[in-house]
Every structure is written in structure tokens, then in C-alpha cells.
Amino acid sequence: MAGVELLSDQGYRVDGRRASELRRVQCRLGVLGQADGSALLQLGNTRALAVVSGPHEIRGSKSKALHDRAVVNCQYSMATFSTAERKRRPHGDRKSIEMSLHLRQTFETAILTQLFPRSQIDIFVQILKSDGGNYCVCVNAATMALVDAGIPLQDYVCACSVGFVDETPLVDVCYAEEAAGGPVMAVALLPRSEQVAFLSLDSRLHEDHLSGVMKAATVACRDLHAVLSRIVKETLQEATAGE
Amino acid sequence: MASTGHGTYTDDEHLVASVAGVVERVNRLICVRPLNTRYNGEIGDVVIGRITEVQQKRWKVDTESRLDSVLLLSSVNLPGGELRRRSAEDELAMRDYLKEGDLISAEVQSIFSDGALSLHTRSLRYGKLGQGVLVKVSPSLILRSKTHFHHLASGASIILGNNGLVWLQPANSAVEAGGFVTDLEPVPISEREVISRLRNCVIILAHHRLALSDTSVTYCYEASMAHEIKDITKPEISEEILLETRQRLLEQRG
Numbered sequence: 001m002a003g004v005e006l007l008s009d010q011g012y013r014v015d016g017r018r019a020s021e022l023r024r025v026q027c028r029l030g031v032l033g034q035a036d037g038s039a040l041l042q043l044g045n046t047r048a049l050a051v052v053s054g055p056h057e058i059r060g061s062k063s064k065a066l067h068d069r070a071v072v073n074c075q076y077s078m079a080t081f082s083t084a085e086r087k088r089r090p091h092g093d094r095k096s097i098e099m100s101l102h103l104r105q106t107f108e109t110a111i112l113t114q115l116f117p118r119s120q121i122d123i124f125v126q127i128l129k130s131d132g133g134n135y136c137v138c139v140n141a142a143t144m145a146l147v148d149a150g151i152p153l154q155d156y157v158c159a160c161s162v163g164f165v166d167e168t169p170l171v172d173v174c175y176a177e178e179a180a181g182g183p184v185m186a187v188a189l190l191p192r193s194e195q196v197a198f199l200s201l202d203s204r205l206h207e208d209h210l211s212g213v214m215k216a217a218t219v220a221c222r223d224l225h226a227v228l229s230r231i232v233k234e235t236l237q238e239a240t241a242g243e
Numbered sequence: 244m245a246s247t248g249h250g251t252y253t254d255d256e257h258l259v260a261s262v263a264g265v266v267e268r269v270n271r272l273i274c275v276r277p278l279n280t281r282y283n284g285e286i287g288d289v290v291i292g293r294i295t296e297v298q299q300k301r302w303k304v305d306t307e308s309r310l311d312s313v314l315l316l317s318s319v320n321l322p323g324g325e326l327r328r329r330s331a332e333d334e335l336a337m338r339d340y341l342k343e344g345d346l347i348s349a350e351v352q353s354i355f356s357d358g359a360l361s362l363h364t365r366s367l368r369y370g371k372l373g374q375g376v377l378v379k380v381s382p383s384l385i386l387r388s389k390t391h392f393h394h395l396a397s398g399a400s401i402i403l404g405n406n407g408l409v410w411l412q413p414a415n416s417a418v419e420a421g422g423f424v425t426d427l428e429p430v431p432i433s434e435r436e437v438i439s440r441l442r443n444c445v446i447i448l449a450h451h452r453l454a455l456s457d458t459s460v461t462y463c464y465e466a467s468m469a470h471e472i473k474d475i476t477k478p479e480i481s482e483e484i485l486l487e488t489r490q491r492l493l494e495q496r497g
Contacts, residue, residue, distance in 0.1 A: 034379075036281060055281065057295075057303075057311040112252065112261055117357050119309050150277030152250065152261035193254070232263050239278055239452075240265060 006165045006177055014176050015044075022160070022172045022220060025227045027141075029148040029235045037149025041141035044174060045131035050141035052149040054121035064120075069113035071120045074103040076138060078127040090126075099135060106139055106159075106188045106198040112152040121151060132175040133161040135186050139198075140224065147232055156228055157197055159188040160220040162213050164205055169216035187217040191225040194218065248274030282308045282382040282406035284360040288351045289391040291377070291404035292362070294341050300334060302341055304349070307382070307406045310359040314341075318352060318363035320370075322423070340423040346372040348402055348410065368392055372402075373425030375412030376442050380449035382407035386456045393457040397464055399437045403455055409445055411438045440467060443475035444484075451485055458495065463488045 007013055017023070023044030032038040037052035058065045065071065076099040077091030089096075107123060123145070125138040139159035146153055163170040164183045178184055183205040188198035205213065247253055250262040251273060260266075264277035284290070284306070295311055296303035302314040316329055316337060341347065348369050349362035364370050382405065385391075391403045394414055402410040413434045430438075444463040448455055466487040467475050474480050 030279075037279065055309045057305070116309055118359075147263045148279065150262050150264065150280035152252075154252075154261065155259075192259075236263055236265075236278065 004176065004180060006163075006180055006182075007168060007170065013170060015174055019168045020171050020216060020219070022223055023174070025140075025224065025231075027144055027228065027231050029144055029232070035149075037145045037147070037151070039141050039144035039148055041137060041144055042129075043133060043137045043140070043172070045129055046127070046133055046137045047129040048134075048137045048141040049126050049128055050138070050145035051124045052122065052142070052145040052151065053124075054149070055116040055119035055151070056122075058118070058120045065118045068117055070111070070116035070118075072104055072108050072111060072113065072123065073120055074100045074107065074123045074125070074142075076100045076103055076125050076127075078130060078134075082127045082130040099138070102135065102198060102200070103138060103142065106157060107142065107146070109195075109197045110143075110154050110157045110190060111146065112154060115152055130175070132173050132178040133186075135159065135200075136161050136172075136188075139188050140228065144228065144232070155190040155192045156225050157188050158191055158221040158224040158228065159186060159198070160217055160224060161186045162217045162220065164209060164213055167209070169209075169213045171216055171220045183213075185213055185217060187214070187221060189218060189221040191222050245271050245273045248272045250275030250277060278383070279381060280383075282306065284308055284312075284351050284354060284358075284406070286351050286353060288387075288405035289348065289402065290351060290360075290362065290406045291346065291348050291372070291402060291408035291410050292406070294343055294345045294347065297338050297342065302337070304347065304362060306360065306362075307379075307408065308358075308360055310357065312351075312360040312362050313355075314347070314349060314362045314364070318361070318365060320365055320367075341371060346377065346410070348372060348404070371423050371425055372410055373412070374427070374430055375410055376438055378409040378411070378442055378445045378449075380407050380409060380445065380455065381452075384449055384452065384455050385409075386454045388456060395441070395457065395461055395464070397437050397441065397461075398434060399441055401441065401457065401460060403457075409455065411441050411445075413438065436472060440464060440472045440475065443467070443472060447476060447481040447485060448488070451481075453485065453488070459488065459492060462491045466491075 026042040028040045031040045035051045039050050055070050076096050080087045080090050123142050125142055127134050136159035143157045161173050162185050163173040163177050183203045185201045245258050252261050260275045262275050262277040264275045267274045290306045292304035292306035294302050295305045300316045304312045304314050306312045349364045351360050352363040353361045385403050385405050394400045398414050400414045413430050466484045470480050
């Protein structure tokens with residue numbers, strides 16, 4: 001690796017974290033009054049805004065409607081100012097379309113869609129600041145927005161990315177670690193049952209290391225779950241304090 | 244063994260919450276009620292909705308529910324007597340009565356198996372809404388009461404739709420007309436001011452999650468009289484108004 005040491009001999013990473021340390025999580029629910037549900041989630045320096053509307057009548061062509069469950073519609077976009085270099089197209093490029101598809105796959109497993117036949121649930125996520133782990137931050141933000149909207153979920157969906165450097169899994173990679181080009185695995189987990197809702201791996205990783213990386217990701221997702229559920233409980237207690 | 248209510252599901256014989264909210268128990272039935280949801284219709288509810296589509300023999304109405312509601316041609320009062328047979332001409336003239344974008348007040352008649360609502364306007368109270376102001380609040384803030392149509396002492400009338408839509412209109416615009424004709428006479432400025440003040444009152448009540456009823460709106464309106472209409476929604480002034488409103492509501496409850 002040219003010049004950049006991603007993991008020092010003392011076991012510290014470029015931003016001073018340990019290998020299994022998450023970045024700081026901050027989250028606010030209900031940031032937009034006019035949406036059914038919304039959440040602003042920040043993981044380190046990556047910040048995403050998720051907005052949920054629905055379940056409502058199918059918009060657009062009626063032929064999309066499913067008679068036994070709801071349609072989940074996701075849109076991922078990155079604000080033009082979210083990256084160091086200004087982006088030309090905030091959404092609609094190949095990468096965003098792929099990301100939208102991934103989000104949709106993830107949330108179709110988690111939302112109890114069979115409760116809302118013939119309707120549609122929209123999830124819009126926008127990256128406001130990008131510093132690695134965009135997919136994971138989007139998943140976590142969207143989960144919180146769904147909770148805010150009161151849409152029934154099988155479980156929280158917690159996602160975390162894990163890199164692999166010097167035989168060590170690095171949990172929750174930042175942009176510098178992502179850009180170095182090593183393997184990065186993104187996992188979305190339903191923590192209670194430990195079911196995997198989504199898994200992707202960029203570049204190659206030796207089979208022998210797979211279980212170690214998965215284990216690190218699982219632990220990280222469980223940690224995130226603890227944080228997210230604490231935030232939800234606090235928000236609820238605040239809101240119901242007057243009643 | 245508990246049975247699963249709304250907002251829960253069973254997984255390996257464990258009862259698990261599927262939404263975040265308040266737990267409610269009725270004997271062995273356990274429900275979790277989320278703080279914010281879309282409107283869940285019940286028979287007899289008064290709702291306000293907007294026509295989205297005109298189909299054969301029915302209108303589709305957006306009532307902020309999970310699916311668009313249905314207003315059948317056979318469940319509206321057509322001009323010329325209640326017991327008139329509905330003919331093919333009536334079907335062709337449906338767009339003359341109600342067209343896309345019109346606001347109506349209606350009552351929930353029945354609920355279909357997929358959760359969609361069937362509405363009716365078979366009373367002179369219900370029908371097309373003319374000039375007024377629509378305010379959107381959370382459906383959970385509307386208290387169910389005997390009547391949702393109120394003539395306020397301030398000289399305006401209010402419809403508190405169970406689906407979280409609140410309609411404010413001049414008192415003499417006569418909801419009683421109930422028909423499909425709307426009065427397009429210009430509303431005098433004094434009545435507009437009353438309606439604007441009420442609108443701001445409803446907004447601050449909803450923002451602080453106070454339940455909406457004719458009493459709470461009236462008290463809030465009276466408390467707001469000391470301030471200008473445009474100042475009501477300012478945080479420090481709204482706090483002051485709400486404090487007084489809360490106090491009077493508590494006194495009234497005894």
C-alpha cells in the first residue's frame with residue numbers, strides 16, 4: 001500500500017479508532033413534519049436523511065400493485081455537495097440506481113408488507129455528507145424513518161461495512177479506508193434473529209477470512225442495534241412524557 | 244398465552260412488537276400503538292378527502308388513508324329527491340357533480356377487506372366543500388365526539404375530520420347546502436381574519452400535540468386574541484397562548 005498505513009503497529013487506524021470500533025452515531029427522528037416518517041442519521045462524518053411516505057395508494061401505473069402485499073419503492077441520491085468533488089448528477093446514475101435496488105431488496109425482507117395489500121411504501125434517502133459506508137448509513141437512516149412512520153417491521157435493519165487489512169477486519173470503514181482499494185463487505189442484519197437481509201463484497205477476499213469478517217460485521221451490527229433502539233426508546237419517552 | 248394484536252407478531256411462540264409505541268392491553272390481547280401512523284378508518288367516522296379519480300359509478304377519494312377511499316354514485320344524494328333512480332345519464336354527469344381536485348366531507352360507510360374505505364354523503368351535512376382553509380394534522384389528535392361539525396362563537400365553522408384534516412370556513416357558507424354547488428361570493432375580510440386566526444390556533448395546538456376539539460380550539464382562539472394573527476405561530480407567543488389554553492382546559496375538567 002502506497003504511503004498510507006491503514007493499521008498502525010499499535011493497532012490504531014487512520015482516524016484513531018481501534019479495528020473493532022464504530023464511529024459515533026447521532027440520530028434524530030421526525031425531522032420533517034410533512035412526511036409520514038423521517039430521520040437524520042450521522043455515522044462519523046457520513047450523514048444521511050431518510051424520508052418515508054406511505055403506505056398509500058400506488059402512484060403512477062396501477063399495474064405495479066401487488067394483490068397480497070405492498071410495493072416498496074426506494075430512491076437513493078447523493079447531494080451535489082456531499083463529496084469532495086462536486087457531483088454532476090445527484091441521482092439517476094448507474095451507482096445510485098444500483099444502490100436504490102439494494103435498499104429495496106433489504107427493506108422488502110424487513111417490512112411486514114403483507115399487511116398492506118395493493119399499496120405502496122416510498123423510501124427516499126439522500127446522502128448529505130459522504131465519508132465511507134454510504135449504503136450502511138442509508139439502511140440505518142431508512143430503518144429509523146420507518147420506525148418514525150409507524151410502519152411494522154420484522155426487526156430493526158442494522159447495516160455495517162467491514163474492511164480487511166493486515167489479517168484484521170476493520171469495522172465501519174471511513175472514506176480513506178474504502179478508497180485504499182482493499183476488500184469491503186457491507187452487511188445488513190436483522191439483529192434479533194441474525195438473519196442477513198443483504199450482503200455485498202467489493203474486490204476479493206480469501207475464503208479463510210470470510211467467517212472472521214462476517215463475525216466482526218455481526219458484532220458491529222448488534223452494537224448499532226443497541227444504539228438505535230436506545231435512541232428510539234428515548235424519543236418515545238420524550239414524546240409520551242406529557243400523556 | 245397472550246394473543247397478538249395490532250403492531251405485534253409472533254415468532255417462535257414469542258410475542259414481538261413490530262412498531263415502536265405504547266403498549267395497550269385488553270385482557271390477553273396485547274397491542275402496540277405507534278405514535279404516528281396513517282389514518283385507520285372506522286365506520287361512522289367523519290372524514291375530509293380530495294377526489295383523485297372519476298370512474299364508472301364511483302369516485303376515488305384521497306383520505307390520507309392507506310388506500311384511496313371509494314365514494315359510490317349510489318351513496319351520494321343527487322339533486323332532485325333522495326329516492327331517484329340512478330340512470331346512465333347520472334353516470335355521464337358524474338364529473339359535473341364532483342371532479343378531480345374537489346374537496347368533500349363524508350362519512351365512512353363500510354370498510355373493504357383490503358382496508359379501503361367506502362364513503363357516503365347521504366346527509367345534508369356532507370358534500371362538496373367550497374371556500375375555506377384546510378389544515379393537516381396527525382389523525383391521533385382528533386378526539387372522537389358526537390359531532391365533528393361545529394359552529395364556533397367566533398363566527399366560523401370547523402369540521403374536524405377523523406383522518407386528521409381540519410376544514411375551516413365562514414359560518415354562513417352553510418354546510419347545510421350539502422349539495423354540489425359552492426358559494427363563490429367573496430368572503431369579507433373580517434371573516435377571513437377569524438379563519439386565519441383559527442388556522443394558526445389549530446396549527447400550534449397540533450404542533451404541541453394537544454387534542455383538537457371545539458373546546459380546545461375555542462379556548463386557544465380566545466387566548467390568542469391578545470396577539471396579532473401573524474404572531475401566533477411564533478414560538479414564545481404560542482407557548483404563552485397554549486399555557487392559558489391548557490389552564491382553562493384543566494379547569495373545565497375540574
